[in-house]
Amino acid sequence: xxxxxxxxxxxxxxxxxxxxxxxxxxxxxxxxxxxxxxxxxxxxxxxxxxxxxxxxxxxxxxxxxxxxxxxxxxxxxxxxxxxxxxxxxxxxxxxxxxxxxxxxxxxxxxxxxxxxxxxxxxxxxxxxxxxxxxxxxxxxxxxxxxxxxxxxxxxxxxxxxxxxxxxxxxxxxxxxxxxxxxxxxxxxxxxxxxxxxxxxxxxxxxxxxxxxxxxxxxxxxxxxxxxxxxxxxxxxxxxxxxxxxxxxxxxxxxxxxxxxxxxxxxxxxxxxxxxxxxxxxxxxxxxxxxxxxxxxxxxxxxxxxxxxxxxxxxxxxxxxxxxxxxxxxxxxxxxxxxxxxxxxxxxxxxxxxxxxxxxxxxxxxxxxxxxxxxxxxxxxxxxxxxxxxxxxxxxxxxxxxxxxxxxxxxxxxxxxxxxxxxxxxxxxxxxxxxxxxxxxxxxxxxxxxxxxxxxxxxxxxxxxxxxxxxxxxxxxxxxx
Numbered sequence: 290x291x292x293x294x295x296x297x298x299x300x301x302x303x304x305x306x307x308x309x310x311x312x313x314x315x316x317x318x319x320x321x322x323x324x325x326x327x328x329x330x331x332x333x334x335x336x337x338x339x340x341x342x343x344x345x346x347x348x349x350x351x352x353x354x355x356x357x358x359x360x361x362x363x364x365x366x367x368x369x370x371x372x373x374x375x376x377x378x379x380x381x382x383x384x385x386x387x388x389x390x391x392x393x394x395x396x397x398x399x400x401x402x403x404x405x406x407x408x409x410x411x412x413x414x415x416x417x418x419x420x421x422x423x424x425x426x427x428x429x430x431x432x433x434x435x436x437x438x439x440x441x442x443x444x445x446x447x448x449x450x451x452x453x454x455x456x457x458x459x460x461x462x463x464x465x466x467x468x469x470x471x472x473x474x475x476x477x478x479x480x481x482x483x484x485x486x487x488x489x490x491x492x493x494x495x496x497x498x499x500x501x502x503x504x505x506x507x508x509x510x511x512x513x514x515x516x517x518x519x520x521x522x523x524x525x526x527x528x529x530x531x532x533x534x535x536x537x538x539x540x541x542x543x544x545x546x547x548x549x550x551x552x553x554x555x556x557x558x559x560x561x562x563x564x565x566x567x568x569x570x571x572x573x574x575x576x577x578x579x580x581x582x583x584x585x586x587x588x589x590x591x592x593x594x595x596x597x598x599x600x601x602x603x604x605x606x607x608x609x610x611x612x613x614x615x616x617x618x619x620x621x622x623x624x625x626x627x628x629x630x631x632x633x634x635x636x637x638x639x640x641x642x643x644x645x646x647x648x649x650x651x652x653x654x655x656x657x658x659x660x661x662x663x664x665x666x667x668x669x670x671x672x673x674x675x676x677x678x679x680x681x682x683x684x685x686x687x688x689x690x691x692x693x694x695x696x697x698x699x700x701x702x703x704x705x706x707x708x709x710x711x712x713x714x715x716x717x718x719x720x721x722x723x724x725x726x727x728x729x730x731x732x733x734x735x736x737x738x739x740x741x742x743x744x745x746x747x748x749x750x751x752x753x754x755x756x757x758x759x760x761x762x763x764x765x766x767x768x769x
Contacts, residue, residue, distance in 0.1 A: 311522020
C-alpha cells in the first residue's frame with residue numbers, strides 16, 4: 290500500500306511534454322514584442338514618425354527605465370496576491386493581455402497631431418511596458434510552481450527558451466519582412482529633387498506607416514493566441530513551491546534577504562554587462578546595417594540570420610551546459626562573439642562577411658539568452674537552503690533580475706540615440722556624416738566587446754559551480 294501511495298505522487302511530479310510545450314508558448318509574446326521593439330523602434334521613431342533624435346532618445350530611455358521600475362512593482366503586488374481558483378499568477382496573465390495588445394498597436398501608429406507626438410509615444414510605450422510586465426513577471430515565476438523537481442523545471446525552462454528564441458525570430462521576421470516589403474526612400478542632400486515629387490513621397494510614407502501597423506496587428510494576434518494556450522495548458526500547483534501558509538512574507542524583508550544573497554548579486558552583475566552588450570548591438574544594428582555597411586534593403590534578412598542561428602543553437606548550449614557545467618558554458622558561449630564583433634567593423638563592407646558574423650553572433654546570443662534563466666533556479670535553491678524558513682521569494686528573484694537588465698538597456702538605448710544626435714544624424718538621409726558611421730561602429734563593436742569582457746571577469750566570482758549545484762540538490766532533497 291505504501292507503494293500505491295507513492296506512485297501517484299511520482300507521476301504528479303512528471304510534467305507531460307504537452308504541459309511543457311503549453312508552458313513554453315507563454316514565453317513567446319514577451320519576446321516577439323520585445324524583439325520588434327528592440328530592433329525597430331529606434332529606426333521607426335527616427336525615420337517614420339520623424340522625431341528629433343533627442344526626443345527619440347528620451348522616449349527610448351524613459352520607456353525602458355519605466356519598464357524596469359514596473360518589474361519589482363508587479364513582483365511586489367504578486368507576493369500580495371491571494372490564491373484564487375485560477376492560481377495566484379494566472380489571473381495576472383489573463384487580465385493584462387487584451388490591454389497590452391491594444392497599447393502595443395498604438396505604439397506603431399503615427400497620430401495626426403503635430404505637437405503631441407512625443408507624449409503619445411511616451412504614454413503608449415510606457416503603458417505597453419507595464420502591461421507586458423504584468424504578463425511576464427508572473428509567467429517567469431511560474432517556473433517554480435509547475436513542479437517540485439529541479440530536473441523537470443530545467444527541462445521546462447529549456448522548452449521555454451527554445452520557444453522564446455523562436456519568438457524573437459518570429460518578431461524579427463514578421464516585423465522585418467512586412468516593413469521590408471515597402472521601399473524606403475531617403476532624402477538626398479540636395480533637396481530640390483525630392484521636393485518636386487511630394488505626392489509620391491507622401492504615398493510612400495503612408496505605405497510605410499501601414500506596414501508598421503499591419504505588423505503590429507499580426508503580432509498582437511499571436512500574443513492573444515499564446516496567452517490562451519498557456520491558460521488552457523498549464524496548471525499552477527500550489528504545493529510545488531511548498532507554500533504551507535497563506536501568510537505572504539513581507540516584500541521588503543524578502544527583498545533585503547534576496548539582495549544580501551551573494552550568489553544572486555554576482556550572477557546579476559555578470560549578466561548585467563553581457564546582456565547590455567547584446568542590447569547595444571540589438572538597438573543599433575538596423576542603423577549600422579543601413580548607414581555604415583550600406584545594406585539598406587538587406588538588414589531585415591541579416592537580423593533574421595542572427596535570430597535563426599540563435600534558435601538552432603539553443604539545443605547545442607543545453608547539451609553543452611549539461612556536459613561541461615553552466616559556468617563553463619557562460620565563458621565559452623558569450624566570449625565567442627568577440628572576434629566576430631571586431632571583424633564586422635575592421636573588414637570592408639561585404640555582404641557575405643556580414644552574414645557570417647550574423648550567424649556567429651546568433652550562436653552567442655543564444656548562450657547569453659539561455660544561461661541566466663537556467664542559472665537563476667540554482668541561485669533560488671541555494672537561497673532556500675540558507676533560509677529554509679523563508680519561502681515565496683521567487684517573484685523577487687525573477688523581477689529584479691529583469692529590472693536590472695531592462696534599466697541598463699534603457700540607459701544604453703538613450704545614450705546611443707543621444708550620441709547619434711551629437712554626431713549629426715540626419716533623419717531619412719541617404720547617407721550619414723562620417724561621425725555618425727564612426728559612432729555606429731563604436732556602438733555595435735567596441736562598446737559591446739568591452740562590456741562582454743567586464744561581464745566575464747565578474748563571472749569569476751560566481752560561487753555555484755557544478756559540484757556546489759549537486760551538493761545543493763542533495764541537501765534540498767534531504768530537507769524535503
